[in-house]
Amino acid sequence: MLKAIILIGGPEKGTRFRPLSLDTPKPLFPIAGKPVIQHHIEACVRIKELKEILILGFYPASQMQQFVSNMQNLYDVNIRYLQEFTSLGTAGGMYHFRDQIRSGNPSAFFVLNGDVCADFPLQQLYDFHVSKGEKALVSIMGTEATRQQAVHYGCLVLGKDEEVTHYVEKPRTYVSTLINCGVYVCSMELFARMGNVFHSKQMDYNTLNNGNGKDLGHIQLEQEILTPLAGTGLMYALPVSNWWSQIKTAGSAIYANRHYLALYKNTHPERLANAGLKAAEDSNGSLVCNIIPDVHIHPTASVHPTATLGPNVSVGPGVVIAAGVRIRESIILENAVIKDHTLVLHSIVGRSSQIGMWARVEGTPSDPDPNKPFAKMENPPLFNNDGRLNPSITILGYSVSVPSEMVLLNSIVLPHKELSRSFKNEIIL
Numbered sequence: 001m002l003k004a005i006i007l008i009g010g011p012e013k014g015t016r017f018r019p020l021s022l023d024t025p026k027p028l029f030p031i032a033g034k035p036v037i038q039h040h041i042e043a044c045v046r047i048k049e050l051k052e053i054l055i056l057g058f059y060p061a062s063q064m065q066q067f068v069s070n071m072q073n074l075y076d077v078n079i080r081y082l083q084e085f086t087s088l089g090t091a092g093g094m095y096h097f098r099d100q101i102r103s104g105n106p107s108a109f110f111v112l113n114g115d116v117c118a119d120f121p122l123q124q125l126y127d128f129h130v131s132k133g134e135k136a137l138v139s140i141m142g143t144e145a146t147r148q149q150a151v152h153y154g155c156l157v158l159g160k161d162e163e164v165t166h167y168v169e170k171p172r173t174y175v176s177t178l179i180n181c182g183v184y185v186c187s188m189e190l191f192a193r194m195g196n197v198f199h200s201k202q203m204d205y206n207t208l209n210n211g212n213g214k215d216l217g218h219i220q221l222e223q224e225i226l227t228p229l230a231g232t233g234l235m236y237a238l239p240v241s242n243w244w245s246q247i248k249t250a251g252s253a254i255y256a257n258r259h260y261l262a263l264y265k266n267t268h269p270e271r272l273a274n275a276g277l278k279a280a281e282d283s284n285g286s287l288v289c290n291i292i293p294d295v296h297i298h299p300t301a302s303v304h305p306t307a308t309l310g311p312n313v314s315v316g317p318g319v320v321i322a323a324g325v326r327i328r329e330s331i332i333l334e335n336a337v338i339k340d341h342t343l344v345l346h347s348i349v350g351r352s353s354q355i356g357m358w359a360r361v362e363g364t365p366s367d368p369d370p371n372k373p374f375a376k377m378e379n380p381p382l383f384n385n386d387g388r389l390n391p392s393i394t395i396l397g398y399s400v401s402v403p404s405e406m407v408l409l410n411s412i413v414l415p416h417k418e419l420s421r422s423f424k425n426e427i428i429l
Contacts, residue, residue, distance in 0.1 A: 001049060001051050001104060001105070001106045001107060002047060002049045002050045002051065002106055002107065002108055002109065002110065002126070003050065003051065003052045003053070003054065003101060003104075003106045003109040003110070004040075004044040004050055004052075004053045004054070004109065004110040004111075004112065005053075005054050005055075005056055005094060005101065005109060005110065005111045005112070006027075006037055006040050006041070006053065006054070006055045006056070006112050006114050007056050007057065007090055007093065007094075007111065007112070007113055007114055008025075008026075008027040008037060008055060008056065008057035008059065008114035009026075009027075009057055009058070009087070009114065009115070010057055010058035010059055010084075010087055011025070011058075011059060012087070016248050016249050016379065016382075017029070017247070017248070017249065017250060017253075019350070019395065019397035019398075019412065019413075019414045019415060020250055020253070020348065020350065020395065020397070022397065022398065022414075022415060023350075023351065023397075023398040023415065024351075025059050025063050025064070026114075026115070026247070027055075027057070027059075027114045027115075028063075028064075028067055029247075029253065030314070030316060030331070030333065031117065031247075031253055031256050031257050031260055031314070031331070032256075032257050032260035032261050032264065032271075032296055032314050033271060033296040033298060033314050033316070034260075035067060036114065036115075036117065036247060037055065037114050038071065039117065039120075039260060040112050040114065040120070041053055041071055041075065041077075041079065042075075042267075043112075043120035043122050044077070044110065044112075044122065045075045045076070045077050046122070046123070047122055047123055047126065050077060050110075051077060051078060051104070051106075052077065052078040052079075052080070052104070052106075053071075053077055053078070053079045053080075054080055054081075054082055054097070054100060054101060055068065055079070055080070055081045055082070055114075056082050056084065056093040056094065056097065057081075057083070057084065057093070057114070058083060058084040058085070058086060058087055058088075059083070060083070061081060061083045064081040064083075065081070068080065068081045080100075082097045082100060084096065085215075086215050087214075087215075087218065088215060088217050088218050088219070089214075089218045089219050089220045089221070090113075090219075090220055090221035090222060091194055091197075091219040091220060091221035091224065091225050092215070092217045092218045092219040092220075094111070094191075094194065094221075095191065095194040095195070095198055095217065095219060096217055098191050098194070101191075102188060102191070106188070107188075108126070108129065108185055108186060108187055108188065109185075109186055109188075110122060110125075110126075110183070110184065110185055110186075111183070111184040111185075111186055111221075112182070112183050112184075113182030113183070115182075115246055115247045115248065116181060116182045116183065116244065116245070116246055116247070117244070117245050117246075117247055117252075117256035117259065117260065118181065118183070118242060118243060118244040118245070119242040119243045119244075119259075119263055120183060120242075121141070121240055121242050122183075124238070124240070125139060125141050125183065125185050125238055125240075126185050128162075128185075128236070128238040129185040129187075129236070132161075132162075132236050135233060135234060136187060136234065136235070136236050137186065137187050137189055137190050137193070137229060137234040137235060138184055138185070138186050138187070138190060138225075138226065138229060138234070138235045138236070139184065139185045139186075139235075139236045139237065139238060140156065140164065140180055140181070140183075140184055140226075140235070140236070140237040140238070141180075141181040141182075141183040141184070141237075141238055141240055141244075142156050142178045142179060142180060142181060142237040142238065142239045142240070143178070143179060143181050143239065143240060143241070143242075143244050143374075144177050144178060144179070144239070144241075144373075144374040145177055145179045145374055145375075145376050146177065146372050146373075146374055146375050146376070147174055147177055149375065149376050149378075150174065150175070150176065150177045150178075150179055151170065151171055151172070151173070151174060151175075152170060153170065153179035153180060154167060154168070154169045154170070154179060154180035154222050154226070155167070155168050155169075155171055155175035155176045155177075155178065155179060155180075156176060156178045156179065156180060156237050157175065157176050157178070157230075158178065158237055158239075161236070162236045162237055162238065162239075163233060163235070163236055164226075164229070164230050164231075164235040164236060164237050165230060165231045166230050166231065167180075167222075167226050167227050167229070167230040167235070168227065169220075169222040169223050169226075169227065177374065178237065178239055180222070180226075180237075181240075181244050182246075190225070193225055193229070194219060194225060197219050197224050197225065198216075198217065198219060201216050201219075202216060243259050243263075245259070245376065245377050246376075246377065246379070248377075248379040249366070249379045249380075249392070250348055250392070250393055250395050251363075251365075251366035251377070251379075251392050251393045252366075252377045252379060253331065253348065254312075254329060254330070254331065254346065254348065254365070254366075254393055255366070255367055255368075255377055257312060257314055257331055258294075258311075258312040258329070261294035261295070261296060261312055261314070262294055264294065264296070265294070271296055272293065272294055272295065272296060273287075273288060273291045273293075273295045273296065273297045273309070274287055274291060275291050275292065275293040275310075276290075276291060277290045278290050278305045278306075288303050288305070289303045289304060289305050289306065289307040289308065289309060289321075290306075290307065290308040290309070291308075291309055291310050292308070292309070292310030292311045292328075293310055293311060294310065294311060294312060295309045295310040295311070295312075295313045295314075295315075296313070296314045296315065297309070297315045298315060298316050298317040298318075298319070298334075300317045300318050301315045301316065301317065301318065301319040301320070301321070302319070302320045302321070303315065303319075303321045304321060304322050304323040304324075304325070306323045306324050307321045307322070307323065307324065307325040307326070307327070308325075308326050308327075309321075309327050309328075310327075310328065311328065311329070312328070312329045312330075313327050313328065313329070313330055313331075313332070314330075314331045314332070315327075315332045316331075316332060316333045316334040316335075316336070316351075317334045317335070318334050318335040319332050319333075319334065319335065319336050319337070319338075320336075320337045320338070321338050322337075322338060322339045322340040322341075322342075322357075323340045323341070324340055324341040325338050325339075325340065325341065325342050325343075325344070326342075326343045326344070327343075327344045327345075328344070328345050328346070329345060329346045329365065330344050330345065330346065330347045330348065330349065331348045331349070332344070332349045333348070333349060333350055333351045333353075334351050334352075335351055335352045336349045336350070336351065336352065336353045336354070336355075337353075337354045337355070338354075338355045339354075339355060339356050339357045339359075339404070340357045340358070341357055341358050342355050342356070342357060342358060342359045342360070342361070343359070343360045343361070343362070344361045344362075345361070345362040345363065346362060346363035346364060346365050346393045346394065347361050347362065347363045347393055347394040347395070347396070348393060348394075348395050348396070349361070349396050350395070350396045350397045350398045350399070350400055350415065351398050351399070352398060352399045353396045353397075353398070353399060353400040353401070353402075354400075354401045354402065355396075355402045356402060356403045356404030356405070356406070357404040357405070358404055358405045359402055359403070359404060359405060359406050359407070359408070360406075360407045360408070360409075361394055361396070361402065361408045362394060362407075362408070362409050362410075363391075363392060363393030363394035363395075363409075363410055364391035364392060364393065364410055365393070366378060366380070366391075366392055366393065380392075382412075382427070388425065389410065389411075389412075389425045389426065389427065391410050391425070392410060392412075393410075394408055394409065394410060394411050394412070395411075395412045395413065396408075396413045397412075397413055397414045397415035397416075397417070398415040398416065399415055399416050400413045400414075400415065400416070400417050400418075400419070401417070401418040401419065402419050403418075403419060403420070406419060406421065406422045407422040407423075407424070408422065408423050408424075409423070409424040409425065410424065410425045411423045411424065411425065411426045411427065411428060412426075412427045412428070413427075413428045414427075414428060414429055
């Protein structure tokens with residue numbers, strides 16, 4: 001019997017995802033029509049021995065309750081949310097809830113960071129872990145990054161038989177191009193290691209008096225567990241070439257949206273709108289409007305037959321898209337209204353936002369460099385060194401109103417704003 005743990009952090013995390021995370025917890029933000037961590041859950045339920053999924057974080061339980069009960073009804077697996085009383089770090093929460101994780105005596109458990117998006121090869125990772133026998137405490141999913149980007153991640157150095165001989169989290173200088181994906185299989189014996197770290201903190205008189213404000217139970221998996229395990233023969237890594245990305249900024253959500261839509265072709269073709277042009281006399285009822293694949297349209301959305309959507313567009317529940325609208329590389333969230341002949345490119349339109357007629361809402365794509373193999377998403381800060389806004393996708397927060405014939409370029413609009421003019425490269429507070 002196996003279990004899975006999804007680590008989602010809490011509200012003070014995900015600040016670079018604002019304003020989208022102001023009204024929706026980041027783990028529940030819809031990408032390709034499904035909340036971010038539903039993609040994790042779908043990957044987990046494909047493993048037949050997996051019987052329970054525990055979501056760990058310190059979001060208020062009220063924010064997660066509806067989602068968890070929806071997931072429980074959808075999948076034949078026990079799913080629970082365990083709320084930490086404070087931020088306990090990537091391993092502290094697991095140690096705090098160790099009794100719930102160990103109950104039922106699972107043989108191993110998966111750990112997935114909630115802010116990654118991937119084509120998760122969990123069965124392959126588990127088989128790899130089992131093949132290493134009793135000695136493997138942790139098996140890490142690894143992937144290649146460019147030399148310049150690797151320093152922003154946990155870097156792995158492998159010896160023979162994929163043993164991790166050296167591990168550094170976000171090193172100051174180049175260590176290796178193999179990085180930690182934040183997806184693990186762990187043996188139950190790992191809790192003894194966490195216990196040692198926990199008790200050494202309790203014994204250390206200095207930590208009782210250091211005013212860093214962190215709870216004594218705060219344990220970082222990467223720095224306090226994985227780094228000391230490297231070179232002991234107890235930790236292994238499986239390099240995979242599957243698609244993987246982090247969700248740090250809104251731009252990375254557009255990128256992940258494209259990849260999840262592409263994965264649906266094999267996993268859930270019923271979630272994709274049929275491709276083709278909708279002619280006036282077209283009696284093909286399955287074609288909603290002009291579709292350039294891949295596009296996901298929620299069944300409750302209303303799309304005019306003359307609209308053209310795609311590629312890589314997700315349309316949420318209750319959205320209204322009027323005649324002649326053109327949308328590309330964008331996410332339209334629930335109950336948004338886009339009026340006639342408006343153009344939306346590389347943008348995220350927030351819940352209940354309205355865009356008038358003949359408007360143009362456009363952002364700059366922030367994709368990985370196509371000329372560099374293994375390049376990952378760059379997550380640049382909002383502002384460059386001159387204090388100017390870095391070009392990025394355009395984001396409309398919750399319930400924003402854009403009047404007809406306005407142009408909005410590379411801008412971020414906070415919730416409940418009514419724009420009165422066009423904007424370019426601005427944050428509208």
